[in-house]
Amino acid sequence: MQEKEDTTQKLGVSSTETSSLVTVESSEEKSDQFQDIKNQFLEILSELPIIIAGFFGKYQKPIITLGIILGAIIIFKVMFAVVESLNDIPLLAPTFELIGIIYSGWFVYRYLLLASNRQELSKEIQAWKDQLIGDKSSDS
Incomplete structure (x- = not known):
């Protein structure tokens, strides 16, 4: 027993100290937070088409150029796959x-x-x- 008391005193822990209790949020507070997050999410979703249209309007030429480049890469890969399969015949x-x-x-x-x-x-x-x-x- 004495060893146990010595170790608790070495650690600076005393059995007489009161610890503070963690406050638990009520379900109503959680519900309000959930509603706030839900409303923010729905607001962002409702503005999403406007944001995408603005982004596409601002970067239309680079997006089209990137699409053409990616399309050309895909076409060449398919073409080379077809030629390679014909070589196997x-x-x-x-x-x-x-x-x-x-x-x-x-x-x-x-x-x-x-x-x-x-x-x-x-x-x-x-x-x-x-x-x-x-x-x-x-x-x-």
């Missing part, structure tokens, strides 16, 4: 390579071998470029 990859070689040979023979054909190709490329970018002579 026997005899299909060599067939595509043969078609590519034949088309390249035809393109060289048709457009690049003679000077007149090269001029024709240059005119076609310029016409496509004018259609995409716009004709500079008609804008002036």
Whole structure:
């Protein structure tokens, strides 16, 4: 017994000290706090469309640019997955390579071998470029 008293005195704890009791909130106070939090949450939710519209209005171009970049990444990943799955089919990859070689040979023979054909190709490329970018002579 004496050891127990010695240890309590060493720790600075005395059995005669009164400890303060923790006050427990009543259920009514908890209900009021819950209602306050609920009202704040509902207020934020009701303003959410306005906040999102303001954010989108302010950052419209960067958001669209980011969407286009993410869309392009997804398209390229899907495209590469399709090409990779086609490469797994026997005899299909060599067939595509043969078609590519034949088309390249035809393109060289048709457009690049003679000077007149090269001029024709240059005119076609310029016409496509004018259609995409716009004709500079008609804008002036």
